[in-house]
Structure formats: C-alpha cells, structure tokens
Amino acid sequence: MTDAAGLYRTVRLIRRFEERAIELVKDGTIVGGIHPYLGQEAIAAGTCGALRPGDVITSTHRGHGHVLAKGADPARMLAELAGRATGLNGGRGGSMHAADFSLGILGANAIVGAAVPIATGAAWAARRAGKDLVAVTYFGDGAVSQGVVLETMNLASLWKVPVVLVCENNGFATTTRVADAVAGSITGRAEAFGIPASTVDGSDPEAVLGAAREAVDRARSGGGPSFIECVAYRFDAHHTWEHSARPRYRTDDEVAVGMRRDPVALQGSRIPAADRERIDAEIEALLDEAVRFAVDSPLPDPAGALDHLYADGLRARAGVS
Amino acid sequence: MPILSYLKALNRALSTEMEADPSVVVFGEDVGVAVSNVTTGLLKKFGPERVVDMPISEQAFTSFATGAAMAGQRPVIEFQIPALLFLAFEQIVNQAHKFSLMTGGQVNVPVTYLLPSSGSRGGWAGQHSDHPYSLFAHVGVKTVVPATPADAYGLLLTAIRDDDPVIVFAPAGAIGVRDNVDFAALAPVPLGVGRIHRPGDDVTVVAVGHLVHDALAVAEELEGTVSVEVFDPRTLHPFDWNGLAESLERTGRLVVVDDSNRSCGIGGEILATAAEQLRLVAPPKRITRPDGAVLPFARELDLALQPTRAQIRTAIEQVAKTSYSTQTEE
Numbered sequence: 045m046t047d048a049a050g051l052y053r054t055v056r057l058i059r060r061f062e063e064r065a066i067e068l069v070k071d072g073t074i075v076g077g078i079h080p081y082l083g084q085e086a087i088a089a090g091t092c093g094a095l096r097p098g099d100v101i102t103s104t105h106r107g108h109g110h111v112l113a114k115g116a117d118p119a120r121m122l123a124e125l126a127g128r129a130t131g132l133n134g135g136r137g138g139s140m141h142a143a144d145f146s147l148g149i150l151g152a153n154a155i156v157g158a159a160v161p162i163a164t165g166a167a168w169a170a171r172r173a174g175k176d177l178v179a180v181t182y183f184g185d186g187a188v189s190q191g192v193v194l195e196t197m198n199l200a201s202l203w204k205v206p207v208v209l210v211c212e213n214n215g216f217a218t219t220t221r222v223a224d225a226v227a228g229s230i231t232g233r234a235e236a237f238g239i240p241a242s243t244v245d246g247s248d249p250e251a252v253l254g255a256a257r258e259a260v261d262r263a264r265s266g267g268g269p270s271f272i273e274c275v276a277y278r279f280d281a282h283h284t285w286e287h288s289a290r291p292r293y294r295t296d297d298e299v300a301v302g303m304r305r306d307p308v309a310l311q312g313s314r315i316p317a318a319d320r321e322r323i324d325a326e327i328e329a330l331l332d333e334a335v336r337f338a339v340d341s342p343l344p345d346p347a348g349a350l351d352h353l354y355a356d357g358l359r360a361r362a363g364v365s
Numbered sequence: 366m367p368i369l370s371y372l373k374a375l376n377r378a379l380s381t382e383m384e385a386d387p388s389v390v391v392f393g394e395d396v397g398v399a400v401s402n403v404t405t406g407l408l409k410k411f412g413p414e415r416v417v418d419m420p421i422s423e424q425a426f427t428s429f430a431t432g433a434a435m436a437g438q439r440p441v442i443e444f445q446i447p448a449l450l451f452l453a454f455e456q457i458v459n460q461a462h463k464f465s466l467m468t469g470g471q472v473n474v475p476v477t478y479l480l481p482s483s484g485s486r487g488g489w490a491g492q493h494s495d496h497p498y499s500l501f502a503h504v505g506v507k508t509v510v511p512a513t514p515a516d517a518y519g520l521l522l523t524a525i526r527d528d529d530p531v532i533v534f535a536p537a538g539a540i541g542v543r544d545n546v547d548f549a550a551l552a553p554v555p556l557g558v559g560r561i562h563r564p565g566d567d568v569t570v571v572a573v574g575h576l577v578h579d580a581l582a583v584a585e586e587l588e589g590t591v592s593v594e595v596f597d598p599r600t601l602h603p604f605d606w607n608g609l610a611e612s613l614e615r616t617g618r619l620v621v622v623d624d625s626n627r628s629c630g631i632g633g634e635i636l637a638t639a640a641e642q643l644r645l646v647a648p649p650k651r652i653t654r655p656d657g658a659v660l661p662f663a664r665e666l667d668l669a670l671q672p673t674r675a676q677i678r679t680a681i682e683q684v685a686k687t688s689y690s691t692q693t694e695e
C-alpha cells in the first residue's frame with residue numbers, strides 16, 4: 045500500500061473516517077467527543093507505510109489515523125468510538141485508547157508523552173528476544189516539553205533501541221502555539237541525545253514515507269533510534285467540544301491558509317482521476333458498512349464493568365455492601 | 366436573587382483574589398484562552414505575567430510554583446485532568462507538602478492546585494475519570510471538594526489565602542450547578558467546617574462533592590418516610606469531625622457517599638472514625654466506587670461504577686431500620 049494509489053487510499057480512508065466520526069459525535073452516537081486527525085493523515089499513512097506487519101506502534105489522544113493506517117478494522121474502530129461491545133477494546137477504551145495487539149497497535153494513550161517510553165521498552169524487549177521488530181511512537185509538539193519524552197530519548201539512544209520517534213507538529217498544543225511553548229528547536233532535543241533527527245513536510249505522504257523508510261531501516265539494522273518531526277496543520281478542532289465552545293486562538297484566515305496544505309488533495313493529484321474515484325467509492329462503501337456495524341452493535345453489559353481489571357480475573361469488591 | 370454558576374464562582378474567586386493580592390498568579394495549560402472557562406477574562410485583566418500559559422510540563426511547573434511560593438508568590442495551578450496529579454504527585458506530596466516540617470518551619474508553600482471537572486466527565490475513559498481526593502487527604506495535603514457555587518467561591522478564596530498547599534477538586538458532576546446567590550453575602554469559607562444542607566433526625570448522610578446533590582434529591586424522595594440529614598464536609602482534610610459528631614448525636618445513623626475507590630477511600634475513614642469515636646446506634650454504610658475501579662469508556666459501564674441515587678436510597682432505608690441491638694437479637 046505504499047505506491048501512490050495505496051498512500052492515497054490510506055489518507056482518504058482516514059479523512060473520511062474522521063468526517064464520519066464527527067457526524068456521529070454530533071448526533072450523539074459517539075459520547076465524549078474526539079480529537080480529529082484531519083490535516084495530519086499523511087503522517088500516519090507515510091510512517092505506517094514504512095512498517096512491516098510485525099512492527100509495533102503507540103499512539104496518542106489524536107490517534108484514529110495511526111490505528112487505521114496500521115490496519116485496524118474501521119468498523120470495529122468506529123464501534124469502539126461508539127462504546128459498543130464489538131469495539132476493538134470492547135467499549136472499554138474509546139477514542140483515546142484504541143488498541144489492537146494482533147496488529148502491533150499497543151494502544152493510543154490519553155496522557156501526553158506517556159506512550160513514548162512504552163513503545164521504546166517494547167522495542168528494546170523485542171530486540172532482546174531476537175526479533176527484528178521496529179517500534180514507531182507518535183506524539184505531538186506538546187509532548188516535547190514532557191520530561192518523560194526527554195528521559196526516554198536518553199534511554200533509546202544509550203541502548204540503540206529500534207524505535208522511531210515521530211513528532212507530529214500540527215502547530216498547536218490545544219490553544220498554545222509551538223513558538224510559545226518550545227524553546228530551542230524540536231529536533232534539537234533529539235540531537236542533544238545523539239539521535240539523528242530530521243524535519244519533513246507532514247502534509248506530504250510521500251515525503252513522510254521517504255523519511256520513515258530511512259529511519260525504520262536504520263532501526264532494523266541496529267542503528268538505533270531516529271527522530272522525525274512531521275510538520276502539518278491541524279484543520280479541525282483540538283477536540284470536538286470546540287465546535288460548540290469556539291475558543292479563539294487562531295483566525296479563520298489562518299485556518300484557511302493552513303488547509304491549503306491538504307495531504308488528501310496532494311496525494312490525490314498524483315494518481316489518475318479514475319483510480320481516485322474508484323478508491324473513493326470503495327471507501328464510502330466500507331465506511332457505510334462500518335457505521336452500520338457500529339450503530340447496530342450491542343452496548344456492553346453493565347454487569348461486566350469491571351471485567352479485565354486484573355489478569356487473573358480477581359473480582360474487585362463492589363461499591364456497595 | 367441573581368444566579369451564580371459553580372464555574373463562574375471559581376472564576377470570580379480567582380479574579381477577586383488576584384485583584385486583592387498582587388502575589389496571586391495563575392499557572393496552567395491554555396489558561397490564557399481559558400479552555401476550562403475557569404480563567405475566563407483573567408489574561409485580559411491581569412496580563413501574561415500573572416496568567417501564565419505553561420508548556421505541557423506538569424512536573425516542572427508544579428515545583429516551579431513551589432519555588433515561586435517560597436519567593437513570595439501565591440500560585441494557583443490549574444490542572445486539565447485529575448490524572449495529571451499522578452504525574453505531579455512527587456512535586457505536590459514529596460516536595461510542596463513536606464517543606465514546612467522538614468525545614469523546621471522556615472518556609473511555607475502557599476500553592477493552590479485546582480482541578481476543574483474532576484471525576485467522570487462521561488465518556489472520557491479511564492485516564493480522564495479518576496477522583497483522587499482521598500489520596501491527597503491520606504498524604505495530608507489540605508483537600509477541598511466544594512459542592513455548590515457559593516462554597517466553590519468561598520473555599521477557593523480560603524485555599525488561595527492559606528499558607529499551605531491546598532488542593533481543590535471541582536467535580537464534573539457539580540461544575541454545572543447554578544444557584545441563587547446573594548452576591549453581597551459571598552465570603553471565604555473556612556477549611557475544616559462542614560455544612561448541613563438539610564437537617565434531619567433519622568439518618569446522617571455524609572456526601573462528598575457532587576454527590577451532595579444526589580443525597581439531597583434522595584432525602585427529598587424519602588421525605589415523610591425517613592428524615593435525612595445531609596452533611597457536606599466540604600473539606601476532607603482537615604475534616605469537620607465535631608460537626609459530624611453533633612449530627613450523629615442526634616441521628617446515630619450514618620451513610621457515607623463517596624466517589625472514591627472503596628478500599629482506603631475517605632468513606633472508609635469516615636466510617637472508621639464514627640465506629641471508634643462517635644455515636645452510632647446502627648451499623649453504618651458507605652457507597653463508593655468499587656475497589657480499584659478504573660472507569661471504562663462506554664457510558665453504561667462508566668455509570669455502573671459510580672454511586673447512584675438508587676444505591677443511596679437503599680442504604681438509607683436499610684440503615685434507618687436496623688440497629689446494633691436488633692442485630693444482636695437476630
């Protein structure tokens with residue numbers, strides 16, 4: 045799926061998945077809202093395009109794109125967002141926690157920066173077990189101010205861990221601009237730990253794929269971690285609550301300019317119109333079916349609210365006696 | 366009387382205190398734009414030197430506030446999620462809280478930690494739904510959980526003025542509450558003083574935070590059957606044991622409603638203290654989250670692990686009709 049049409053397919057799938065999910069937030073099917081990935085599709089498509097099935101990823105609160113690009117079933121993903129028993133996590137995780145360990149998706153994470161050491165530890169352990177697996181860990185520009193991310197870069201570099209650190213610089217951490225939160229440079233942080241770092245156009249799937257291939261090859265061949273800063277623009281809200289709350293931290297003009305860097309339009313322009321139309325139609329059909337599956341799926345049984353809390357099935361005491 | 370919302374009360378307390386005391390500063394993420402609506406208007410009024418947008422560096426800015434407090438500032442930190450307290454637990458518990466004693470009283474750390482929308486927000490899943498006030502009461506940080514707009518105002522004011530670290534939880538389940546309030550009567554509320562929202566003779570219900578409103582609704586339902594006194598401790602540490610003792614002198618029966626995980630939650634402490642030292646004529650009951658609860662994402666599962674009105678009602682009815690003597694007779 046890494047030829048031009050394959051990349052288009054992935055970015056288009058993510059785009060339309062997010063747009064459908066936003067509709068389901070609006071009609072109340074998805075409770076709690078989502079952090080839309082619109083505008084950043086190229087990052088997930090390009091990086092996952094460089095991976096093998098056995099490789100692993102960790103994701104973020106804005107994680108739908110990563111999970112889909114790594115191959116998660118859109119229907120079970122939507123069912124998870126809608127809190128259904130058939131969801132990837134049985135309705136236990138929701139938008140910010142989708143995981144599919146059968147596909148190497150070690151989970152999205154709602155705490156900024158928190159997944160970076162998890163991916164790194166998983167990659168380290170796999171290497172010790174003799175597997176030539178690579179881990180990719182995604183995090184936002186906001187995460188580069190988290191101590192745990194810096195601490196992890198030190199470990200990853202010290203021990204040449206096969207992890208690729210993918211920083212999605214989408215311009216903002218919620219309402220805070222990168223320039224107001226990041227001293228020095230983002231890539232300079234990685235370089236300080238001796239990790240090769242590059243900055244790519246995160247709106248261009250092929251540019252991201254190129255950088256990711258180089259980093260993944262380095263990791264797989266024992267060359268240790270790499271850091272890729274992918275610069276893109278967040279088209280939509282930080283979180284869908286913005287659609288009603290409308291906090292003012294960027295102008296409509298700025299958004300309009302940012303949205304000119306459209307990864308879906310860019311990749312679409314690289315393939316024949318007929319292919320594009322065929323792929324679009326396939327994706328619509330797939331998502332129609334996914335929405336139907338999610339909406340028709342049963343809600344989880346409240347009696348099982350504490351299922352899976354412990355590995356050994358230990359039953360917690362109830363909250364009433 | 367004019368209406369005051371809980372959220373506006375927090376905003377008003379901050380604004381009042383920032384006006385009154387130039388050493389009060391606000392730190393947090395997105396506090397300039399006021400994503401949580403708690404800091405609305407403050408940046409414009411007080412400027413970026415006093416309303417400071419922080420990078421996502423909770424561990425750093427929590428202890429940064431401790432340093433600033435030692436140097437004469439009175440920082441208020443807004444945390445976006447209760448779970449961030451786990452990240453900054455070291456900075457609050459092992460640093461800020463310990464300085465006074467460990468320096469032989471040379472320094473105080475007047476920092477306020479404010480948690481808007483603590484507890485379940487409904488559909489935000491396990492990492493956004495904790496209500497860890499019992500943890501802070503346990504380690505000894507002054508811990509406040511206001512239930513009403515007037516108390517939110519008065520307790521936040523007192524927290525800021527207090528010379529020790531104080532943590533203020535503003536439960537998601539209470540933050541939308543609006544009350545008729547006499548603005549002229551808004552005043553600081555002392556720490557460690559509970560409030561009886563509704564007097565009663567048969568059963569004392571101690572309810573924490575947003576659960577006060579559930580307890581009041583159930584008390585209303587039971588009107589004419591069981592006379593329920595609703596006691597809101599408002600502060601969990603220090604706790605108003607005298608206030609509770611007086612209530613139990615009258616009722617002798619106790620139900621506690623607490624949004625903590627059951628084991629080692631404040632509800633357990635209240636029951637233990639009542640059993641040891643206060644007047645009880647019947648075995649008390651508590652309604653909590655289950656042991657070690659992690660709130661799942663799906664709405665039905667999330668709700669299944671939080672105290673419900675039906676549970677409160679059943680507990681009150683049971684406690685009202687049992688007593689230690691009838692129990693031993695059985």
Ligand SMILES: Cc1ncc(C[n+]2csc(CCOP(=O)(O)OP(=O)(O)O)c2C)c(N)n1
Nearest residue numbers: 106154155156184185186187216217218445
């Ligand atoms: C440690 C931590 N602090 C604060 C938050 C609240 N929060 C959620 S997303 C977010 C902004 C993250 O910005 P960035 O890392 O740039 O990712 P983006 O949202 O832009 O994808 C914040 C502050 C959190 N989830 N975790």
Ligand SMILES: [Mg+2]
Nearest residue numbers: 184185216217
């Ligand atoms: Mg960002």
